[in-house]
Amino acid sequence: MTISQDDIKKIAHLARINISSEESILLEEKLTGIMKLIDQMQKVDTDGVEPMSHALDISQPLRADQVTESDIRTKTMALAPETEESLFIVPQVIE
Amino acid sequence: MLNLSLKQLSQQLREKAFSSEELTRFFLDRIRKYNDSLNAFITIDEDTSIAMAKQADLKIASGNQGTFTGIPIAQKDIFCADGWKTTCGSKMLENFVAPYNATVVQNFNDAGAINLGKTNMDEFAMGSSNETSYFGAVKNPWNLEYVPGGSSGGSASAVAARLAPAATGTDTGGSIRQPASLCGFTGLKPTYGLVSRYGMIAFASSLDQAGPMAPSAEDCAMMLNVMASHDIKDSTSLPHPKEDYLAPLDNSIKGLRIGMPKEFFGEGLDSEVQKIIEGAINEYKKMGAEIVEISLPNSELAIPVYYVIAPAEASSNLSRYDGVRYGYRTKEYDDLMDMYFKTRQEGFGDEVKRRILIGTYVLSAGYYDAYYLKAQKIRQLISNDFSQAFQKCDVIMGPSAPSAAFKSGEKKEDPLAMYLQDIYTISTNLAGLPAMSIPAGFTKGLPVGLQLIGNHFSEGHLLNIAHQFQLNSDWHRKTPKEID
Numbered sequence: 001m002t003i004s005q006d007d008i009k010k011i012a013h014l015a016r017i018n019i020s021s022e023e024s025i026l027l028e029e030k031l032t033g034i035m036k037l038i039d040q041m042q043k044v045d046t047d048g049v050e051p052m053s054h055a056l057d058i059s060q061p062l063r064a065d066q067v068t069e070s071d072i073r074t075k076t077m078a079l080a081p082e083t084e085e086s087l088f089i090v091p092q093v094i095e
Numbered sequence: 096m097l098n099l100s101l102k103q104l105s106q107q108l109r110e111k112a113f114s115s116e117e118l119t120r121f122f123l124d125r126i127r128k129y130n131d132s133l134n135a136f137i138t139i140d141e142d143t144s145i146a147m148a149k150q151a152d153l154k155i156a157s158g159n160q161g162t163f164t165g166i167p168i169a170q171k172d173i174f175c176a177d178g179w180k181t182t183c184g185s186k187m188l189e190n191f192v193a194p195y196n197a198t199v200v201q202n203f204n205d206a207g208a209i210n211l212g213k214t215n216m217d218e219f220a221m222g223s224s225n226e227t228s229y230f231g232a233v234k235n236p237w238n239l240e241y242v243p244g245g246s247s248g249g250s251a252s253a254v255a256a257r258l259a260p261a262a263t264g265t266d267t268g269g270s271i272r273q274p275a276s277l278c279g280f281t282g283l284k285p286t287y288g289l290v291s292r293y294g295m296i297a298f299a300s301s302l303d304q305a306g307p308m309a310p311s312a313e314d315c316a317m318m319l320n321v322m323a324s325h326d327i328k329d330s331t332s333l334p335h336p337k338e339d340y341l342a343p344l345d346n347s348i349k350g351l352r353i354g355m356p357k358e359f360f361g362e363g364l365d366s367e368v369q370k371i372i373e374g375a376i377n378e379y380k381k382m383g384a385e386i387v388e389i390s391l392p393n394s395e396l397a398i399p400v401y402y403v404i405a406p407a408e409a410s411s412n413l414s415r416y417d418g419v420r421y422g423y424r425t426k427e428y429d430d431l432m433d434m435y436f437k438t439r440q441e442g443f444g445d446e447v448k449r450r451i452l453i454g455t456y457v458l459s460a461g462y463y464d465a466y467y468l469k470a471q472k473i474r475q476l477i478s479n480d481f482s483q484a485f486q487k488c489d490v491i492m493g494p495s496a497p498s499a500a501f502k503s504g505e506k507k508e509d510p511l512a513m514y515l516q517d518i519y520t521i522s523t524n525l526a527g528l529p530a531m532s533i534p535a536g537f538t539k540g541l542p543v544g545l546q547l548i549g550n551h552f553s554e555g556h557l558l559n560i561a562h563q564f565q566l567n568s569d570w571h572r573k574t575p576k577e578i579d
Contacts, residue, residue, distance in 0.1 A: 011459060016439055017452070034511070037514070038457070041400065041403070044473055046473060049476060051475065052472070052478055055287035055288070055527020061330060079192065079194065079422075080419070081418060088420055091431045093431050
């Protein structure tokens with residue numbers, strides 16, 4: 001599988017990353033190299049093999065819905081690039 | 096104080112041979128002296144460390160101390176530590192001050208340890224040479240022209256140069272074991288789920304696992320006693336009963352069956368490294384172990400599978416860096432989309448972008464079955480290989496890395512060559528198995544590590560096997576000449 005300039009444009013859009021045209025040219029070779037490495041998988045017969053999504057077969061634990069943590073809103077809001085009162089400020093999205 | 100083990104430090108603090116404040120200042124002085132050349136630490140906060148040490152001294156004076164009270168530990172900058180800058184090696188988090196403690200950090204605080212500082216690392220733990228850090232490359236104390244390995248390269252350089260008695264690391268594909276091998280000390284990646292991932296900045300969530308990095312297996316056992324805990328804040332944390340990892344260290348290893356996978360000794364392995372590894376395994380034979388030849392037939396697929404699964408999970412995990420709630424935001428933008436695109440263009444480095452793009456590609460519409468699902472199926476085959484191998488042997492041994500440390504810059508522009516650094520370590524992350532690297536010798540003045548892989552939850556046995564080797568060797572006690 002080779003990665004084309006069009007592919008890069010498409011995935012960069014999905015990933016929400018601006019890629020300059022110079023970067024894109026460099027990426028084409030590097031990403032194609034990585035995809036060639038990944039394509040080694042295709043020679044393996046995996047018919048009937050169950051996909052493994054987790055290292056150990058465990059079920060998701062449940063816990064009681066109780067407040068266990070103290071309120072750190074002031075601390076976390078202070079980390080945001082721009083806030084007003086208790087809101088995160090972003091460029092206007094609705095006219 | 097320089098070369099005392101964690102056990103000795105604990106004992107001498109208790110006997111008041113020195114105070115925690117003296118000990119902490121001793122290591123802070125070393126950091127001040129050597130960090131300019133090694134770049135092992137991103138953040139030092141002397142006032143906070145000393146304040147913690149003074150508290151520890153009060154505890155010791157009142158006779159209330161635990162095993163870690165007063166011992167300084169360096170934390171990889173992937174762990175959130177309340178009030179500490181926590182960057183994950185990225186411009187994206189350059190000014191991020193963690194608002195809470197990771198469970199690993201909390202466990203060390205509860206045990207009375209001193210946070211000595213936050214260590215450098217590859218950006219978002221993506222790298223094998225610690226050259227992708229936004230805060231600059233880390234140097235190997237054995238030779239400053241060489242890399243320390245990665246991604247836990249700052250912790251590795253700090254432990255090897257004795258800028259810290261011990262440090263924490265994380266291992267997604269080899270990021271504890273490969274730097275431990277390249278810098279000449281002991282590192283352990285535990286069973287997936289043994290150590291909580293809460294507050295540990297996510298890279299590939301089904302593979303990430305934290306572990307100890309320290310000179311000896313005994314030090315690592317003492318650290319794992321603190322680090323391992325069942326945590327309801329991490330839904331993948333396992334309710335494994337608490338163990339004392341120091342207890343089995345002195346058990347006899349007579350009759351131990353060591354599996355040597357033929358795939359770990361083939362093409363791509365440096366011949367000097369091979370000699371050292373075979374020599375170390377021969378030492379085990381002298382100690383009463385027997386050698387069994389085994390096969391892990393799918394191991395060559397571990398790298399392709401990893402470079403689907405890890406980037407896929409990373410592309411999802413790193414979508415949170417959008418410049419809205421925390422982290423870097425671009426200075427000028429037209430609208431919300433433009434803000435996202437520029438923030439992520441400017442905030443992430445090249446390797447992180449490559450992995451996000453690969454991850455996005457393999458998860459994108461039409462490709463899921465061919466890549467992600469296929470990778471998960473082969474992951475199962477790799478895991479099955481280990482299950483079969485452990486019917487024939489108790490532990491698997493081989494090299495931790497295909498070569499000793501390489502020169503800075505040598506592989507920086509060649510991601511594929513860099514990825515091969517993890518060829519012997521990645522498969523254990525995919526299978527969720529515990530594994531260690533222990534010092535086994537030197538080639539051209541650079542350390543070489545022996546890898547030990549065990550079955551799930553065999554950390555106690557692995558540490559026992561490593562400790563018995565270290566009772567009969569002093570590779571783990573060697574220190575670099577450039578650092579006095």
